[in-house]
Amino acid sequence: MAKRNLYIVRNEGTSPVCITTKDTGYCIEGGQSIPLSMEELIYLNGTTPVFRNGLLFFDREEEEAIYDELKIHNWKDILHNSDIENLILHPTYDGLRKIIGIESISYFERIRGVHVGLINAGVDINNKVSAVIAERQKEFRNQKIKSAIVLSKTEPVEAPSAAEVAAMSEQIARLQAMVENLSKASSAPQKKAEPSVASVPAAKKETDDAVAKKPAAKKTATKKPSAPKAKN
Amino acid sequence: MTYTEIAELAGSINVYELACKTIDKAEFSEDEATAVASLDDWAREIGRTGLDKNHEIAAFITRALNDEIYNAPDELLDLMFERGTIGEDDDGEGYSSPKNTLIAYEAAHGGNVDRSFIDVSVFTPKVRNRQIETDLSFKELRTSGWKSVAILTEYAIAQLKNQMFVDVLNAIDQIITNGAENYIAEATAVPTATSMDKLALYLLDRAQAGQGVIIARSAYIQAASKLAGFASNNMKDAVNRQGFLGEYDGCLMKPVSAAIKLGNGSIVMPDDRLFGIAGKIGTLDMKGEVHVYESEDINNEKIHLKIADFTYSYAFNSTTAENMAKIVTA
Numbered sequence: 001m002a003k004r005n006l007y008i009v010r011n012e013g014t015s016p017v018c019i020t021t022k023d024t025g026y027c028i029e030g031g032q033s034i035p036l037s038m039e040e041l042i043y044l045n046g047t048t049p050v051f052r053n054g055l056l057f058f059d060r061e062e063e064e065a066i067y068d069e070l071k072i073h074n075w076k077d078i079l080h081n082s083d084i085e086n087l088i089l090h091p092t093y094d095g096l097r098k099i100i101g102i103e104s105i106s107y108f109e110r111i112r113g114v115h116v117g118l119i120n121a122g123v124d125i126n127n128k129v130s131a132v133i134a135e136r137q138k139e140f141r142n143q144k145i146k147s148a149i150v151l152s153k154t155e156p157v158e159a160p161s162a163a164e165v166a167a168m169s170e171q172i173a174r175l176q177a178m179v180e181n182l183s184k185a186s187s188a189p190q191k192k193a194e195p196s197v198a199s200v201p202a203a204k205k206e207t208d209d210a211v212a213k214k215p216a217a218k219k220t221a222t223k224k225p226s227a228p229k230a231k232n
Numbered sequence: 233m234t235y236t237e238i239a240e241l242a243g244s245i246n247v248y249e250l251a252c253k254t255i256d257k258a259e260f261s262e263d264e265a266t267a268v269a270s271l272d273d274w275a276r277e278i279g280r281t282g283l284d285k286n287h288e289i290a291a292f293i294t295r296a297l298n299d300e301i302y303n304a305p306d307e308l309l310d311l312m313f314e315r316g317t318i319g320e321d322d323d324g325e326g327y328s329s330p331k332n333t334l335i336a337y338e339a340a341h342g343g344n345v346d347r348s349f350i351d352v353s354v355f356t357p358k359v360r361n362r363q364i365e366t367d368l369s370f371k372e373l374r375t376s377g378w379k380s381v382a383i384l385t386e387y388a389i390a391q392l393k394n395q396m397f398v399d400v401l402n403a404i405d406q407i408i409t410n411g412a413e414n415y416i417a418e419a420t421a422v423p424t425a426t427s428m429d430k431l432a433l434y435l436l437d438r439a440q441a442g443q444g445v446i447i448a449r450s451a452y453i454q455a456a457s458k459l460a461g462f463a464s465n466n467m468k469d470a471v472n473r474q475g476f477l478g479e480y481d482g483c484l485m486k487p488v489s490a491a492i493k494l495g496n497g498s499i500v501m502p503d504d505r506l507f508g509i510a511g512k513i514g515t516l517d518m519k520g521e522v523h524v525y526e527s528e529d530i531n532n533e534k535i536h537l538k539i540a541d542f543t544y545s546y547a548f549n550s551t552t553a554e555n556m557a558k559i560v561t562a
Contacts, residue, residue, distance in 0.1 A: 020425075
């Protein structure tokens with residue numbers, strides 16, 4: 001273990017955290033830190049979830065050794081305030097699962113605190129994240145420790161690579177050439193049917209115009225009587 | 233028993249008190265005993281015939297509700313809020329006494345300094361409306377008579393009041409978030425001397441002695457009462473006799489029983505929380521009057537009761553929220 005006897009314990013939040021060791025109690029104000037001995041840390045970790053909930057953290061250089069000594073093996077999963085901010089601002093499936101998976105009220109209140117702080121700062125937050133946090137809070141209020149919130153995973157659509165785009169555009173070019181060839185080959189018999197094909201859209205246009213009764217309908221000769229009507 | 237006699241009875245006695253006494257099997261005074269006897273006959277008659285001609289049951293519950301909810305003091309909520317009533321169709325608006333943000337600048341004689349301002353903020357109240365619907369069977373009326381009406385009345389009033397308390401406390405809980413000065417994180421599962429001192433100091437800084445209130449589940453108040461260190465003999469005696477101390481550092485301590493539950497089984501006082509309130513934090517108004525509707529359902533042999541329009545509005549905002557604090561235990 002480290003050579004020093006005392007280890008810095010830091011309150012990264014802005015609310016006070018009150019701890020009681022074997023002999024005395026401390027109230028660590030927001031952003032402040034106090035030195036504690038390893039015995040005190042072991043006692044605190046044994047009687048409270050204060051380190052596991054991320055209410056208090058250690059110095060970055062010595063945290064690994066201390067967490068090891070306290071037998072908190074998943075210490076990398078404990079969310080710092082900056083992590084929480086990141087989870088809220090850049091939500092992912094796994095990130096939201098982490099928020100939903102929290103089973104301690106004091107831990108969850110940290111998430112809610114950061115969330116409210118961001119809203120008060122005027123940051124644009126994804127509605128779904130806010131909904132998940134509100135819903136989870138409702139569950140805590142109803143003493144539901146294990147969450148029943150179900151998230152559905154959406155697979156992101158991957159953008160095609162440059163090679164795929166090139167292959168596709170080549171394919172389209174080939175198809176275009178093929179269609180042109182086909183239309184050239186079949187142009188002679190199509191000519192006969194042309195007048196009837198053209199008359200259909202024209203007739204349709206007339207009925208459309210009659211319904212709309214717009215002055216623009218003047219264009220067609222048949223529409224002339226109805227045009228002044230529209231003006232009236 | 234005629235209609236006028238029942239109406240006279242309801243006018244001369246406190247019907248809610250009578251209902252409570254009936255349930256608790258307390259002793260009646262002479263007047264009350266005669267009242268209960270007549271009411272019993274009246275209720276059994278409804279059970280026999282299935283006819284409540286003038287909707288007396290509904291009128292009875294209405295009277296008890298209005299007596300109890302709009303006129304009786306409610307200790308905890310009265311400590312926390314300015315109570316009042318507003319009409320059913322009226323609207324309310326809250327004002328907070330503004331923070332003193334005037335600045336006294338150092339100035340040269342005859343010169344001017346920057347102006348400073350105070351901000352009077354307006355807040356709109358949140359209105360909630362609660363309603364209970366239930367059935368009272370003819371069989372029940374025949375068997376238990378007046379007592380069945382008394383139980384229904386007392387239970388309905390208790391649930392409506394508890395629900396209002398829960399709604400208000402949840403709103404307070406919601407407004408105090410981690411990151412603020414008034415959010416105190418307690419590492420252990422019960423309040424300790426450190427966190428209680430912190431909370432009491434926060435309240436004392438903002439209220440006169442005796443005006444700060446700490447409200448929590450009885451388990452937490454018990455733990456706070458038994459903190460070792462500076463207990464005098466008087467304090468020890470008080471704890472031994474009553475289980476709780478009435479005060480902590482000049483702040484009243486009000487335990488809320490963990491046995492009080494809402495109809496759906498949830499507990500009235502949230503777990504893991506101690507709330508501190510320094511003086512009045514806002515307004516809580518009862519809106520309009522409760523209406524009780526009733527219809528006899530002969531086919532199903534019961535009376536359908538609808539206790540509606542229990543409407544209240546509460547108002548506090550972030551400025552008044554500074555006068556509240558909470559400890560969250562782990």
